[in-house]
Amino acid sequence: MQLSNTSKYTIRILAYMVNHKDKPLISAKELSENLNIPYKFLTKIMTELVSVGFIESIRGREGGYKFLKKASEITVSDILTLFNDSIKDEACILGIDFCDAKHKCALHDKWIKSKVQLQKMFRESTIESIAGEGSKI
Amino acid sequence: MQLSNTSKYTIRILAYMVNHKDKPLISAKELSENLNIPYKFLTKIMTELVSVGFIESIRGREGGYKFLKKASEITVSDILTLFNDSIKDEACILGIDFCDAKHKCALHDKWIKSKVQLQKMFRESTIESIAGEGSKI
DNA sequence: TTTAATTACTACTCTAAGGTAGAATTAACT
DNA sequence: AGTTAATTCTACCTTAGAGTAGTAATTAAA
Ligand code: SF4
Ligand code: SF4
Numbered sequence: 001m002q003l004s005n006t007s008k009y010t011i012r013i014l015a016y017m018v019n020h021k022d023k024p025l026i027s028a029k030e031l032s033e034n035l036n037i038p039y040k041f042l043t044k045i046m047t048e049l050v051s052v053g054f055i056e057s058i059r060g061r062e063g064g065y066k067f068l069k070k071a072s073e074i075t076v077s078d079i080l081t082l083f084n085d086s087i088k089d090e091a092c093i094l095g096i097d098f099c100d101a102k103h104k105c106a107l108h109d110k111w112i113k114s115k116v117q118l119q120k121m122f123r124e125s126t127i128e129s130i131a132g133e134g135s136k137i
Numbered sequence: 138m139q140l141s142n143t144s145k146y147t148i149r150i151l152a153y154m155v156n157h158k159d160k161p162l163i164s165a166k167e168l169s170e171n172l173n174i175p176y177k178f179l180t181k182i183m184t185e186l187v188s189v190g191f192i193e194s195i196r197g198r199e200g201g202y203k204f205l206k207k208a209s210e211i212t213v214s215d216i217l218t219l220f221n222d223s224i225k226d227e228a229c230i231l232g233i234d235f236c237d238a239k240h241k242c243a244l245h246d247k248w249i250k251s252k253v254q255l256q257k258m259f260r261e262s263t264i265e266s267i268a269g270e271g272s273k274i
Numbered sequence: 275t276t277t278a279a280t281t282a283c284t285a286c287t288c289t290a291a292g293g294t295a296g297a298a299t300t301a302a303c304t
Numbered sequence: 305a306g307t308t309a310a311t312t313c314t315a316c317c318t319t320a321g322a323g324t325a326g327t328a329a330t331t332a333a334a
């Protein structure tokens with residue numbers, strides 16, 4: 001009942017990048033050290049983020065990563081979708097999903113409420129909004 | 138972002154047993170066939186449920202399982218705890234958990250709200266309440 | 275007393291996520 | 305031109321959850 005490590009890492013990585021957008025480029029080394037994410041695993045994630053166009057990479061010495069898409073236009077929901085980690089609309093808390101309005105278990109309505117609330121939260125939370133002052137990302 | 142198969146199976150198994158409490162004993166075979174849960178995997182779960190005292194088993198021919206603890210006293214939360222699948226109080230949506238009231242990300246308050254709501258739902262949902270008429274468990 | 279039906283036990287296999295290793299590629303700096 | 309610091313590629317290892325296989329133990333029915 002939680003997000004995958006990959007998703008959580010990604011959110012923290014992108015939030016960190018927002019918080020350091022004064023720098024033109026941020027290296028994998030810096031991200032790995034400051035966010036305490038295994039270097040090799042982080043670079044694997046970064047390559048994926050580049051390939052889907054969230055960020056851009058500059059190779060070679062003095063290289064690094066920077067946003068390609070605006071942080072205000074990348075939502076947590078986008079990230080969860082990317083790593084197949086989002087709460088699907090048809091997701092049933094019990095994994096049955098052949099119930100209908102007339103035949104539903106006692107968990108159904110409460111679950112739907114929580115589900116909708118979480119989905120809304122993920123959709124409305126941009127990386128830009130997660131980062132910022134108080135945040136201890 | 139969902140429950141483990143083991144937890145989901147268990148909820149359905151116990152709900153089925155409530156819905157068939159007219160029978161003195163219910164066999165693994167019946168459960169497996171009616172709930173579409175792999176037989177061998179189901180018996181593994183059953184043994185665990187017996188060992189923690191939720192149900193009782195009668196071995197040998199004509200044997201099977203029956204409740205030891207009352208279904209109205211077994212909550213979904215108990216099941217999630219058993220399979221280490223519950224939402225821990227300290228669980229942070231981003232897996233950081235060194236944030237405090239003054240340093241929190243934009244997801245924090247919304248996440249806490251959903252978390253509390255889910256935890257409450259799990260605690261207040263007994264197997265007895267999940268099963269029953271309309272239910273398509 | 276044998277047989278059939280049942281749970282329990284032990285020990286595997288399979289899969290996907292998470293993580294690691296090493297070498298290839300790129301490009302700025304000296 | 306050579307060195308160095310960076311990303312990228314390919315391939316592997318590890319772990320936990322899910323699921324399977326075979327057999328032993330138990331007990332009622334035949
Ligand atoms: S009624 Fe219960 S089992 Fe059916 S879809 Fe809703 S939550 Fe799932
Ligand atoms: S502030 Fe954000 S990152 Fe920190 S504990 Fe709360 S949800 Fe997690």
